[in-house]
Amino acid sequence: MGIELYELLVKEFSDLDLLEFVRVAVRLTVAAVLGGILGFEREQHGKSAGIRTHMLISMGAAMFVMIPQLGGLEDAELSRVLQGVIAGVGFLGAGTIVKNQGEDVRGLTTAAGIWLTAAIGVSAGLGRELTAIISTVFAMIILSLVPHLPFVAQDKLRKSNYPSSTHRES
Numbered sequence: 001m002g003i004e005l006y007e008l009l010v011k012e013f014s015d016l017d018l019l020e021f022v023r024v025a026v027r028l029t030v031a032a033v034l035g036g037i038l039g040f041e042r043e044q045h046g047k048s049a050g051i052r053t054h055m056l057i058s059m060g061a062a063m064f065v066m067i068p069q070l071g072g073l074e075d076a077e078l079s080r081v082l083q084g085v086i087a088g089v090g091f092l093g094a095g096t097i098v099k100n101q102g103e104d105v106r107g108l109t110t111a112a113g114i115w116l117t118a119a120i121g122v123s124a125g126l127g128r129e130l131t132a133i134i135s136t137v138f139a140m141i142i143l144s145l146v147p148h149l150p151f152v153a154q155d156k157l158r159k160s161n162y163p164s165s166t167h168r169e170s
Helices: 002-012 018-044 051-070 075-094 108-125 129-144 150-160
Strands: none
Touching: 018 051, 018 108, 018 129, 051 075, 051 108, 075 108, 108 129
């Protein structure tokens, strides 16, 4: 009985050889770190979707694409997985969008960031780590520098002077 149980456990936990284990660990680590970078930026601006949320979204997206790959599924099946991830994360992002009094809408940037974080996780999960890193760098440029551009700052000032503003960045 003891030997059979041991053999069963070894069989259950032997789905990855050492190289596959390292590949999975690297991809998940890249997804988590890059998601954490975006989440840190959002958390620093007082947004509810912060480091942990972005890390989990990125890792989850990476897992959803790695599992079919490791299972040997064809590209057609993987495309259906991607469609599900994109739609599911879209619903998650929609939950961050809030319409307040009148026309005031908040959370659009957070929702877009969640969606991008999932895409970065998918990229890392597919083994496209450099693409994921480049995307994260571009996202950080957009989140950090674009709000300080003169024409964007003027637009925000103009909108804040009118109480019936239809959109506010989150």
